Amino acid sequence: MQNSLLPTESDRGRNREDLREHNLSTVVGLLHRFGTLSRAQLTSSTGLNRTTISNLVAELKALGIVFESQSVGTTGVGRPSVMVSMSGDVVAFAVNTAFDATTVGVVNLLGQVLMKARRPNPANLSPVMAVQIANDLIIHLRAKLAPGTRIIGVGVAIPGQVKVAEGIVRFAPAFKWINAPFGPMLNKLSNLPVFIDNDASLGCLAERTMGSARKYKDIVYLFGGTGVGGGVVIDGKQLRGATGYASELGHVRISDSDVEDHSGLVGTLESAVRRDNLLKVLGLKAANEDELEAAILSTESQEARSEFHTQIDALGVGVANLVNIFNPQVVILSGFLASLFKFDQERLLAGFQMHSLVASQEEVVVIPGRLNANLLMIGASELPIQALIEAPSSISHMPLTKGRKKS
Amino acid sequence: MQNSLLPTESDRGRNREDLREHNLSTVVGLLHRFGTLSRAQLTSSTGLNRTTISNLVAELKALGIVFESQSVGTTGVGRPSVMVSMSGDVVAFAVNTAFDATTVGVVNLLGQVLMKARRPNPANLSPVMAVQIANDLIIHLRAKLAPGTRIIGVGVAIPGQVKVAEGIVRFAPAFKWINAPFGPMLNKLSNLPVFIDNDASLGCLAERTMGSARKYKDIVYLFGGTGVGGGVVIDGKQLRGATGYASELGHVRISDSDVEDHSGLVGTLESAVRRDNLLKVLGLKAANEDELEAAILSTESQEARSEFHTQIDALGVGVANLVNIFNPQVVILSGFLASLFKFDQERLLAGFQMHSLVASQEEVVVIPGRLNANLLMIGASELPIQALIEAPSSISHMPLTKGRKKS
DNA sequence: GTGAGTTTGTTGTTTGAATTGACAATTTAC
């Protein structure tokens, strides 16, 4: 065999166990998206036999991932079907290490944020300190969990480029981190499986699971915060790239300008569409999302409105480029990009249409994101949840909180 | 159930038949990539049992997709393993409807082009005429096929945007076609399964299967012909987008210029990196690939070299953008883009590095394409071949050429 | 209220793809 052409993981064959795991995975995935489904609905969605669904659900019940309940209300003729729901006793920790503060949340399998804790970050936050803070908050929340709660892992959202497979933060400009092994360190402290990814990519996952993009499977997502980040979902799967750095949509060069963005690249979308300029023309020192949006939508200043128009035009080019490249079903604008969108939707769409191919633009919708406060909590929790969905029986190795739950 | 959240195809469960088909598919896919493998190699690559591989190969042999032969030469200790190869009796037709001519080829499962036929296109080629010409050439070649040859379908490369699922050419600027149902028409005439896609996307597939990108599974491909087209492979799978228009990488706006490209978009990569300008500064009226490359590499004209530099700088920006977006393992430059790359590789790489993120650029290689003459023959044939790989047992429904083959 | 019709859950049986174990075949190494 030519040793330069090695067979990859996808060349593996499948046996009966893989078949079973796949079907378990399919059921868990459906329940995660839909919350509660009847066994009859699972049967028709999966195309599997009644008996098989019955067995699969029984196994998931034994694993503690789902529970069954009687259907309430009328459902039509015939024997009412048993309802299957995600267990509330299975949770993931979500960590968002942002510039100003670290937030940790407890999220259940339905994407509900059960608890949250926040601690401000010190200046010059080092990776070690960041991991320590995250772990402290995890310990704090873990103590409050009901006895018998099963923890499937920790998902971490980082404002920077992440080597996903190894859990290494390759470069986080906000903290000036280079090659910080955040994942392995937090794993060692917390003794839990840790998954890390870029914050914007996780925002995209959140909108797909619980937000504006639930209906879609080909999604381009742009988030405007300090900088501009992005996420992409293709055929239901997150775009990660060879090493996990993909979907840096803010760093696409769209003009000849030599204005720098936060990573030092010139003429990029992030260099043209920027929150700091919005604050400046609005005369604001600082503002949260809602305050900024209110100011944008209410200002009468011509200077400010002119700046909005400039930024909207640049955003239109950025969106057009991404539509030409990805031909998505939907483009989600989040953060202050959603505010710009609301300020002058027509202008944005006109600019977008001017710069994208007719065919690609005709079936795409551009809409604002829906999630705000819990965006990154939900997004980060998706990482361990997706891992659970891919291999449901792995849950039997996960730790259980001390104490005994009433059965 | 919320009817706005319908379960999709990927929510289907799997049964034993799907399991079998998947394993057959895995074996065929390996053989397509590697040509010939021993049963022992198949066993270790797939992780399946010896007995299972034996059964799978026997079934594929019965389907006529593979054949077995004794291993030649020494292979080490132990009983020598039986070699398994792709059958030479199974072929696909490849159609390339280009501006000046239509080319049809016969390609076997190993990606070898067995025969080729070409006919110039008349001016103002209509879709009906194009289909007629393609079908004539198919009939011509079909008559020459050895008796007993099995035909799995037709793959068509079109210079334009294609609604892949429906086989409709949405827009082909070279022919001024709009919504031409090329696929259904050719299917009706030829009575064969027809698959259509954009030519650059198929060039990408070809380089992945038989060319420079064989080793990689995350690939960005740029082709410079009349215009600039692109193709993307993510984790071994072609990027198609929601309707099939994805990877229009030439139409990404990279500057403030208002120069139009062939689709009327301004400031795009295609508007800046253009063959016609190269020909002009070189004083050429027309040239094939090799002539153009020779002229580029040998000219002493300062005006020409200055134009090359301008185009290379634009190409550097384009490549940087794509690396930021996709984080691929490799970027393949094909057509005259490969010639520009060869003209001044350092300048291109320097420009690319200036405009891409450090992390994303550090593990990517930029290389020229390797396939030339048969690029689109191989690429187009990949469409029916991929369909066969996905569902190997479907071959039993495929037509056989008349006559009886010696068994 | 009753019975017909409909849909779902359950139980026991069947099916078939992959695996296992035992043994034969064929090579290399000494």
Added chain:
DNA sequence: GTAAATTGTCAATTCAAACAACAAACTCAC
């Protein structure tokens, strides 16, 4: 020539999904 190693083959086993038959629980028409 014999031992060790690797591969092919056959019979038996395993087990996830499907199937068939029946029971359970509902709606609807009367």
